[in-house]
Amino acid sequence: SQQGEEDPQALSIQEGENATMNCSYKTSINNLQWYRQNSGRGLVHLILIRSNEREKHSGRLRVTLDTSKKSSSLLITASRAADTASYFCATDARQGGKLIFGQGTELSVKP
Amino acid sequence: SQTIHQWPATLVQPVGSPLSLECTVEGTSNPNLYWYRQAAGRGLQLLFYSVGIGQISSEVPQNLSASRPQDRQFILSSKKLLLSDSGFYLCAWMEAGAYEQYFGPGTRLTVT
Numbered sequence: 001s002q003q004g005e006e007d008p009q010a011l012s013i014q015e016g017e018n019a020t021m022n023c024s025y026k027t028s029i030n031n032l033q034w035y036r037q038n039s040g041r042g043l044v045h046l047i048l049i050r051s052n053e054r055e056k057h058s059g060r061l062r063v064t065l066d067t068s069k070k071s072s073s074l075l076i077t078a079s080r081a082a083d084t085a086s087y088f089c090a091t092d093a094r095q096g097g098k099l100i101f102g103q104g105t106e107l108s109v110k111p
Numbered sequence: 112s113q114t115i116h117q118w119p120a121t122l123v124q125p126v127g128s129p130l131s132l133e134c135t136v137e138g139t140s141n142p143n144l145y146w147y148r149q150a151a152g153r154g155l156q157l158l159f160y161s162v163g164i165g166q167i168s169s170e171v172p173q174n175l176s177a178s179r180p181q182d183r184q185f186i187l188s189s190k191k192l193l194l195s196d197s198g199f200y201l202c203a204w205m206e207a208g209a210y211e212q213y214f215g216p217g218t219r220l221t222v223t
Contacts, residue, residue: 031210042201042214043155088154090212097143097162097205098170099212103154 005102006089012108019076021105023089024069030092032065032072033099037086046074046087079109113138117202117215124222130175130189132218134202137183142204144185145212146177149199161185162207197222 007022023032031050035043049056049065049072056063062075076083086106090099114137124130136142143162147155157170159177167177174193178186185202199219203212 033210040199040217040219042216043203043212045211045213048210092210097207097210098145098157098160099210100157101147101155106152 006087006105008105009103010106010108012110013079015079015081015109015111017079017109019079019083019107019109021074021087021107023072023074023102025072025089025091025100025102026070027091029067032063033090034061034063034072034074035088035090035101037088037104039085043088076107079107081109081111083107084109113204113213115202115204115213115215117200117218119218120216121219122221124192124220126194126222127191130187130192130196130220132187132200132202132220134185134187134215135183136204139183139204139206141182141207143207144179145203145205146185146187147201147203149201149217151198155201159187192222194222196220 005024013019029051031048033048034046036046037043047058047063049063060077065072086104088101088104090101116135145160146158148158149155159169161167161179164179175189199217201217202215205212
């Protein structure tokens with residue numbers, strides 16, 4: 001069954017603006033991760049937030065986690081055209097090292 | 112440093128033909144290995160994963176099979192391809208006990 005669901009499905013912004021993507025999940029988790037996928041390429045790990053953390057930063061990325069609402073958000077500040085990609089959240093299935101990926105948010109940053 | 116290879120990068124195969132996609136990892140030992148399929152504009156569907164040589168877990172009953180003949184080699188196969196097997200196939204590895212997965216460049220399979 002689907003664990004992560006991203007919202008919105010697509011987002012188009014101008015360079016310099018902030019981009020916010022949301023992820024909701026259904027069951028309890030150990031951690032939640034965000035990945036980026038450039039068109040036609042493999043996924044790249046961006047950031048992991050543990051279930052006992054509420055916020056985490058990495059460069060221009062800010063991730064929040066609300067386990068009571070079973071939701072997470074990824075904020076990209078001062079976006080660049082190079083940030084154009086699909087972004088996926090992934091939750092651990094608490095077994096076998098498996099991850100469950102959402103459907104992704106397609107971000108387009110226009111120069 | 113660790114690297115992951117997948118080949119071929121693209122493949123066009125007729126319905127009913129066999130399939131073999133290969134994935135190898137360098138620079139690590141006894142990794143967990145994963146095969147995913149991604150339909151156009153969609154998320155990833157986990158197909159198989161392996162925690163050791165000869166140990167394969169299947170997530171979705173289908174026309175595909177996987178094997179792990181060596182510690183850092185993972186193969187995805189089919190005896191007879193279906194049109195519905197078309198998609199983008201991704202191999203990934205993860206250090207046992209960790210959470211982050213690292214992906215290969217993918218294989219674009221088109222079944223005609």
